[in-house]
Amino acid sequence: METIQHIISESEVNERLDKVISSLQEECSRSQVQQWIKEKKVTVNGKHEKANYRCVLNDQIYIEIPEPEVLDVQPENMDLDIYYEDADVLVVNKPKGMVVHPSHGHMTGTLVNGLMFHCKDLSGINGVLRPGIVHRIDKDTSGLLMVAKNDLAHEKLAQQLKDKTVTRKYYALVHGVIPHEVGTIDAPIGRDPDDRQRMAVVDNGKPAITHFSVIERLNNYTLVECQLETGRTHQIRVHMKYIGFPLVGDPKYGPKKTLSIGGQALHAGLLGFTHPRTNQYLEFEAPLPKEYEELLNQLRKI
Known part of the structure; x- marks a missing residue:
């Protein structure tokens, strides 16, 4: 204790x-x-x-x-979208709606349940609930994640995240028409003092930097590419709201009147890192999910 x-x-x-x-x-x-x-x-x-x-x-x-309750996480046979795998690292494209790791209320159907069935050798650094998980994305965010299959890989990948040498690009659809082509949001993020379930830009928060560029303007919406320099909880969602362009479909940070798409329109489309054993730089791209592309096509017709 x-x-x-x-x-x-x-x-x-x-x-x-x-x-x-x-x-x-x-x-x-x-x-x-x-x-x-x-x-x-x-x-x-x-x-x-x-x-x-x-x-x-x-x-x-x-x-x-108190000591955390020991929870029993069971392997589950899932159809995982594996982009890369070797003895040290695995890269998976997580679908929208899937929770990354088990927690109270989400003990089954998570990415970790599927990974435990797919491969028996995951790093144990983050304990029984998060084996192999070096970083995560929100339940309703789709896209690429790197997974460590041993502790050496986990330590080296985590260090790259700390050193900000991992390339992470996201595609976000936001409310409003962003007038400029590129921008950088440098604003600290911490717990919202008025709502513990949310994050916010606060003076005593942790440093957070997001770079963005406009890909396409669609009527009253803008498709942007966001590149993370840091990896704070809900970073893109909080930062885009902070500058007045909240994500479409975001139930936590978006407007009440938004497109009903079952969660924020956010996709982790590009992931690049140095292999922990070979030191070779690897980079992977996952296209926008089908329902995301269909939404963009609908907006183009308006």
Whole structure:
């Protein structure tokens, strides 16, 4: 069991206890934190307080984080779209609507379930729920992902992501007509202080840089190519909303009146990296999914 100590700063004065703890533990939901408080795993100045306790300057908070529950992930036979595979690395084209790795509520039907059936040798660095997963894309984003088949490959691919040497290009359809041909969004991203389920551009966020260029303007929409320099959660979705051009179909960051396409119009179309063993640069391209192309054709006719 891990214990975390935190002293309330001036910026956190009068904030709810559960909100402060949630901001410290980005991987945990507010409801999970509230459960810890109910189970008396949190103390404030040695006393148990409620989730809605308003923090005071220099309050000393202790949090006992319980060991994660061991979950049983089962291999599943799936028709995976494998673009490349050798003894170290696998590149797969994930379909829209598929979750990358298991979690509570999504223990079956994920990419990891399929990968575990397809190959028995995945890196164990990220544990039982994320074997081989070096990076991920959202459930309703389609496109290319690299998967590590051993720990050496995992460490080297993760380092490339950290060093920003991985090439990642996405195709996004956004609301509005972008007037200029190219642009760069350099704005830090962190948890939305008003909604823990969302990310936002915030002053104390992690550095995030997205380069974009216009491919095609379609009536009141624009098709753009986005190249990631960093890989923050929901980065393209947050950044495009921030500059006033939210993604089409995005239920979390887009407008209420949008095209009904079952999630954001975002596709990871190009992925390039240096092979962890041979040091050869590899690059792969996956065309837009059929339903994405059909949507663009419909808009061209308007």
